[in-house]
Amino acid sequence: MQLVIGNKNYSSWSLRPWLGMKVAGIAFEEILIPLYQSGSKAEILRHSPNGKVPALQDGDLLVWDTLAIAEYLAEKFPDRHLWPQDPAARAIARSVCAEMHSGFTTLRSTCNMDIRASKPVTMTPDLQSDVDRIVAIWTDCRTRFGNGGAFLFDKFSWADAFYAPVVTRFVTYGIAVPGDARRYMDTVLALPPMQEWIAAGKAEPWEIG
Ligand SMILES: N[C@@H](CCC(=O)N[C@@H](CS)C(=O)NCC(=O)O)C(=O)O
Structure with missing residues (x-):
């Protein structure tokens, strides 16, 4: 493939x-x-x-x-098992991926993914509302389906992959989140393939203005 x-x-x-x-x-x-x-x-x-x-x-x-x-x-x-095996967990994982796919327009338009940059953003009510909703999703998934583990559901799933670019945006734009959300971000950032992607992104020569 x-x-x-x-x-x-x-x-x-x-x-x-x-x-x-x-x-x-x-x-x-x-x-x-x-x-x-x-x-x-x-x-x-x-x-x-x-x-x-x-x-x-x-x-x-x-x-x-x-x-x-x-x-x-x-x-x-x-x-x-890229989706959770339990049908209810799988349905919620699909819901949060679909919400990522179609929503969070303020975060996506004002905070483009830009891994190598560090540019604290001025918070607005619309941006804070997107951030609050994302933190609520992470908390809800981990509480109901995380099984005490490090990911949103029992094991790494598409849900974690769909929110991975949000994690890098929160870092790039200095967006503060509560402790449990920060620990979840650290889990995603520590994944070896994530480290590989970040290192490659930082080494790229192309600049988009
Ligand atoms: N709904 C699409 C969105 C894909 C998308 O917007 N990709 C951007 C890059 S992140 C792109 O291809 N931009 C290049 C262009 O529009 O010319 C998906 O989920 O794959």
Whole structure:
């Protein structure tokens, strides 16, 4: 399989399937297309019909959009348990991933993923509301389904991968969260594939203004 991604410093949607596949031990070849350069769009369109990354090529099959890629991989590799096994936990994991996919517009528009940067943000009521909702999701998942472990659900799942770019944003923009949320962030940041992604992002030469 080939996973087409954007810059590791900037492409939050690319990080999600990349991290899930790495943590689950799913082998793939990475195709990295630097975004927003001249020729970037044409190059992405060679791989992905919506002109966006990520996209997953599996033989003749192309799957695009992060949620669809997540579902495809969970079905193809059921033994990796990328979704929680308990049906109720799985339904909530899907809910929080869907909420990430369609929501948090203030956080996403004012705090772009920019791993190598450190730029404390001026808090606004709308941004604080997104942050509060994310902390509430993390607390709720860990309380109800975390089973005393380090992740949102019993084991690492798509839910952790979907919130991983939020973790790096909270670091980049100096967004303060309560202690348990901070400990959860440290868990995600300590994942070896996450460390690998962060180091690669910091080493990239491309700057998007
Ligand atoms: N809904 C899509 C969003 C993908 C997306 O917006 N990707 C951005 C990078 S993070 C992109 O491809 N930008 C390049 C462009 O629009 O030219 C998904 O979940 O995969």
